[in-house]
Amino acid sequence: MRWWVAVAWIEELFLKGEKRVDELEVYCFSGTSVSADLKQRRVSICSSSVESGLCIRTIDKGKIGSSSTNDPQQWQACLDAAIAGGRLATPQEWRGLPDPVALPKEDLAYDPSLTVEPAMAQELLHGMLDGAAAHPEASITSGGAGISLGEITFANSHGIRYASRQSEVSVSLEAISGQSTGYEFDHAFSRALVNPEKVGEQAAFLASRSAGGQDIPTGEYDIIFSPMAYADLLSAIFVPALSGRNVLQGRSKLAGRLGETIAAPLLSLYDDPHRKGADGSTWFDAEGTPTTRLDFVRAGVLTAFAYDLKTAYRAGKISTGSAIRGGFAGLPAIGHHNFVVDGKRDELFDEPAIYVHSVVGAHTANPMSGDFSVEMSNPFRVKDGALAEPIRGAMISGNFFDLQRQVTALGKESRSVGSYILPPVKVNNVRVIGK
Structure with missing residues (x-):
């Protein structure tokens, strides 16, 4: 170069x-x-x-x-x-x-x-x-x-x-x-x-549309997570479990599960460092290792973890080109370049559900167990193919690893949220704590 x-x-x-x-x-x-x-x-x-x-x-x-x-x-x-x-x-x-x-x-x-x-x-x-x-x-x-x-x-x-x-x-x-x-x-x-x-x-x-929101009874609902909401939960809970460092240190719920089905068959998760125009795209990682597509989950099956040089040498593996830096002063650490959520696309708004634009409190989730409880921000009921009345004062709780098996559909259009590229995601039977 x-x-x-x-x-x-x-x-x-x-x-x-x-x-x-x-x-x-x-x-x-x-x-x-x-x-x-x-x-x-x-x-x-x-x-x-x-x-x-x-x-x-x-x-x-x-x-x-x-x-x-x-x-x-x-x-x-x-x-x-x-x-x-x-x-x-x-x-x-x-x-x-x-x-x-x-x-x-x-x-x-x-x-x-x-x-x-x-x-x-x-x-x-x-x-x-x-x-x-x-x-x-x-x-x-x-x-x-x-x-x-x-x-x-x-x-x-x-x-x-x-x-x-x-x-x-x-x-x-x-x-x-x-x-x-x-x-x-x-x-x-x-x-x-x-x-x-x-x-x-x-x-x-x-x-303006969220003003005057209505209370919702506690129960289980089908949830449509916006790309922003789903990316927040992914980054706080699921992505850390894909780090080879956490696997090596026994801090990943996914350790020892390569080859197992851990998500819905329609779901694939991968790092695509060569995607044209994406913010994290690069031919080499923060240690000079050539980058390549890394499939973490393929059709619901766990297929890989991410490694940098230091962790790979400790674990007897090879680097996956996953080293990143948080600025020029930061040392290389395991991360991803463009984390993509992909799979068969479908219409999400054709049946009643709750749409969640963003969540508050994802950082309080437990990445070891996957348990989380977050506040819904700008949630709406979905009726007749569109956003209906707004909802107020409600929370979502559950286990994010379990929710991956409950994903039923992905929206047709993806967007970039930081280093994530993903569509809206529909998950059935999610626990909502309302009034």
Whole structure:
């Protein structure tokens, strides 16, 4: 992939570092961004930033050290700190950093025509306000818009020299009507794929339409989880159980169950790192391992767990290219790139059900057992193929692992929710605690 003279200092870093440790890797980020925020209907703040950062990881006789800095020109001090930290580390099983391979040169989620300008951020905000005007009974409380361009440079002492570029445009809006609120967002790698008017209209609709909600008796109901609601529960409960680290440490309910049916046969879950235009798409992971599609659940059957290098070596496995970083200062850890929920698609609103736009409290769920109890946000009864009267003051409880067997249908259209790509999901016989 590309390699610029602008980061030629990395070669000097390797010349010095390889004389002191067995292996080392360099993760360098640079980017620009602009953001603007709404306070009610007025732009309260607009800011721009230029960011850069460097993380160095060293490995010597199985001891791993690391250090980071937001000034890559200070790489010598950063290298010294990483080596010093490694001397204090506990040795572990280690079989080497990855070797270079030929990777495609295409940037998977980058729009070269995108410009990082305050004017665009303000235009996005005004677009949301225009959309929200369709529901004048709702008032805007807050909102935001952002545009960013970033570039990652990755290198290691085995000769890897990779680089990739990403871009992102994001918008979000929150509205209120009486005691009811509504929230919506959108994000994509290109301005052309973001619809601020739709975001504004939907946030205002949810706030205004949820006002005057009715109580619902406690009982079991068929639930249609929106992509946002289902992604929140997936990320808090199910996805941690797919981590090879949690499997190795006995903290996954799915440990020892490869080959078993753990979900409805219509359900497949996989990580697709090569999906064109998706935010997490990449040809290599945060350790330089080439990425590939990873099928966790295929037609309801558990088929794989995710591994990074460190966990794979401990478990006697191979890395699945699942290492990610939470910023340039973060060390590699097991994660996913584009987590996709897929399967046969169907019409969800043709029978009575409860539609849940979002949930509150997913973070309080127990990822070991799968037990959860969350508040429904913007729930509606579904009648005659459409949203009917709103519901108030109700909660959903149960076991999320058990619910995967009760999935009966997936909606026809998927959307991106952070690193998740998924449709609405219908689950039968879910416990609802009402009044």
